[in-house]
Amino acid sequence: MSTKEIHGLFADEEVLKASAKALVKKGVHIKDVFSPFPIHGIDPIIGVPPTRLHIAGFIYGLVGMSLALFMFWFTLIMDWPMNIGGKPNFSLLENLPAFIPVTFEMTVFCAAHGMAVTYFIRNTIYPGKKNWNPDLRTTDDKFLIQIDLGENSVSVEEIEAILKETGAEEITQK
């Protein structure tokens, strides 16, 4: 079986970061990094593009806000005009302060749930999913760099040499 992936295992996230920097400098493309906790500042090193989740969140919030205002307009103004604390009915605008708290809640509700669901879909996480973690020790106290050879033109020997030089504890081929 020919080698498809190289895994470099590290004991410290700072060492991993330095190693990743050295690899990228040599033109190696890193497929992914596995870690028990988020490593600060690793994203730009391995070339993960900035997340657009917050933009989606803003849009979900706007949708929630519109939904709530439409609901108020339809149920309390248009379909069945309600007397709200003696305020003029037949007007969404003049009763707006009374609607703001629930509108706010709907905005937060839609933004939060929309973002969570988007996150699950983008990462293909669902109940019963098998983990794709190459080494279970990275859920405990180890850190791992995963390099896909199909995406790289740098030779296996050279990659292994860099990994070894920069302090990898274990180098495995798969």
Next chain:
Amino acid sequence: MDYTFKSSTKQLTLGLIGIGVLALVYAVLTHIPGQRIWANLLVNSYYFVGIGLMGTLWMAIQYASEAGWSSGFKRVPEAVSQYLLVGGPILLVVLFAGSHSLGLHHLYHWMDPELMNPESSHYDSIISGKSAYLNEPFFYLRSVLYIVIWVLFTIYFRKSSLKEEIEGGVAIHKKNYGYAAAFLVFYGVTSSTSSWDWIMSIDTHWFSTLFGWYNFSTFFVTGITMFALITIDLKRKGYMEHINQEHIQDLGKFMFGASVFWGYLWFSQFMLIWYANIPEEVTYFQDRWKNYSFVWGALPILNLVLPMLILMDKAAKRNFSIMTMAGVIIVGGHWLDVFQMIMPGTVKADWGIGVLEIGLFLGFLGLFLFVVHNALSKAPLVAKNHPYLDEAKHHHV
């Protein structure tokens, strides 16, 4: 690198103070009613004391929470807090001018003894019922105590910081922790009571339990905005090379969050009163809606909607020009906020934003900036012996 208070900057701030004095002279010569002049003095002295106090509060929060990221620009809030030493006495002068014996102004309607006299035709049973708290001796005692104790804490924090600069070590840092905690407790109580005394008592019949927090949020957001504006200005002049976009972005987050916090409190205070529609409460907003609808309506746009939309994006918080623009909107918007807290109860419909208002604001701004730049030039801009300075240098969002 130490900051030098250039003579061009000095002339600019002194020029602003000159504009303020000229505006005052102009107002007296053109026979603008004294009540309006004094009300404007109260607006500006209260506004800038609130910002100065935020410098002290900020330092206390950083010491008590052992924050590291902010130590890189700690001289800025420290310099802002030094305004209390000048602005505190000015505010006291404005307050004492209104006492019944001096009678230079009548901003505090409840100081009229006739209101407390059941025999008098002016007898006001509601105000009379509040006389255990709202009476002149107690009012002035409280006012003096607030300012003196705030100033003492400010002097202590400044002194200890300058001592740390020379001596180093962590002994001073550890001692600051206790003083900061004590100040936070004192501030927690007095930030509310001072706003009741100085501002809420103008509309004597009316009260709001949210008023103290509402005032606190106004100064919290304005104070932090001032730190951001001054830090950006120093960076533009080539100082503070260790402060980068990461720190400015965090200040931007504070501006964003505190603006939303202000909006939350402002709306909570308004909505409950609007909804309940009880005559003794709702008059407060009726005055504002009738005579100040433009100012009052601009508040949520200037202080909530615009900062929120402008500062929402990460790139915007890292862009110095956008941050400056948002900062100017916030500083102006919250000045208007303080303006509409004081004016309707003191000058009723007889108000305006003219030479007097703008001139006096610029005058106080000049004084504030003079004190801040003077304080900045007195100490090295980098607090080299702060135990967490290294953390600030490597701050990464």
